[in-house]
Amino acid sequence: MTARTPDSARDIPEATVARLPVYLRALISLAEEGITTCSSEELAAFAGVNSAKLRKDLSYLGSYGTRGVGYDVEYLRYQIAREIGVTQDWPVVIVGIGNLGHALANYSGFRSRGFRVVALLDADPDRHEEVVAGLEVRSFEDLESIVAEHDVSIGVIATPAVAAQSVADRMVATGITSILNFAPTVLSVPDGVGVRKVDLSIELQILAYHEQRKSVAPGAGAVS
Numbered sequence: 001m002t003a004r005t006p007d008s009a010r011d012i013p014e015a016t017v018a019r020l021p022v023y024l025r026a027l028i029s030l031a032e033e034g035i036t037t038c039s040s041e042e043l044a045a046f047a048g049v050n051s052a053k054l055r056k057d058l059s060y061l062g063s064y065g066t067r068g069v070g071y072d073v074e075y076l077r078y079q080i081a082r083e084i085g086v087t088q089d090w091p092v093v094i095v096g097i098g099n100l101g102h103a104l105a106n107y108s109g110f111r112s113r114g115f116r117v118v119a120l121l122d123a124d125p126d127r128h129e130e131v132v133a134g135l136e137v138r139s140f141e142d143l144e145s146i147v148a149e150h151d152v153s154i155g156v157i158a159t160p161a162v163a164a165q166s167v168a169d170r171m172v173a174t175g176i177t178s179i180l181n182f183a184p185t186v187l188s189v190p191d192g193v194g195v196r197k198v199d200l201s202i203e204l205q206i207l208a209y210h211e212q213r214k215s216v217a218p219g220a221g222a223v224s
């Protein structure tokens with residue numbers, strides 16, 4: 001499976017696309033530490049991948065570094081951000097402003113990575129008018145007008161699982177084409193709509209599986 005960005009003539013493997021944000025995060029940290037160049041080994045160690053894989057991934061972007069010098073941190077950061085599409089500002093709506101919705105709304109990392117939360121929506125009238133991270137929680141009924149006003153293409157679902165499919169349907173009907181789903185349910189969406197699911201309990205279960213194997217056979221439970 002491959003992904004294509006609008007201004008790119010090249011197809012980049014999906015696994016590489018999934019690692020680009022990891023490289024971007026590592027490069028942002030390096031830049032914040034005042035580091036201007038880095039070797040593929042350094043960047044790979046920072047990002048937690050092996051350096052041959054990193055070099056191969058970056059070659060899809062036409063970025064090969066300079067022998068003996070390595071990669072220019074600022075330029076590589078720009079190249080990856082451009083490839084992912086985060087040099088532009090992406091308006092995002094979050095639906096379901098309970099425990100998780102509050103935490104997401106308050107997370108400052110979205111903004112610095114090119115995502116601007118433009119609205120917080122909830123179906124519960126008791127939540128309306130509460131101000132979270134400088135935004136007033138609004139009725140879910142306002143979704144359509146907000147999407148149109150801000151040209152939103154990305155929606156985040158943080159509702160209980162039972163509500164998630166109907167929220168997704170409504171998002172799709174308003175023109176949202178990418179959904180980040182935190183609810184523990186599988187969403188069905190039409191072709192052309194992208195869904196990413198985040199499930200921390202699955203990640204914990206994977207760690208538990210490796211912990212269990214470690215206790216049975218020491219050395220067998222390495223997580224990659």
Ligand SMILES: NC(=O)c1ccc[n+]([C@@H]2O[C@H](COP(=O)([O-])OP(=O)(O)OC[C@H]3O[C@@H](n4cnc5c(N)ncnc54)[C@H](O)[C@@H]3O)[C@@H](O)[C@H]2O)c1
Pocket residue numbers: 095096097098099100101121122123124127140158159160161163166167181182183184198199200201
């Ligand atoms: N992916 C993860 O790792 C992870 C971690 C924690 C929680 N969750 C999931 O995130 C979701 C939210 O968890 P929480 O603890 O914040 O729950 P919560 O009950 O505190 O908040 C849910 C909010 O969704 C609102 N809501 C319900 N139906 C709605 C609808 N149809 N339209 C709009 N808003 C609606 C509710 O009014 C409430 O404010 C749950 O599905 C939970 O399982 C996922």
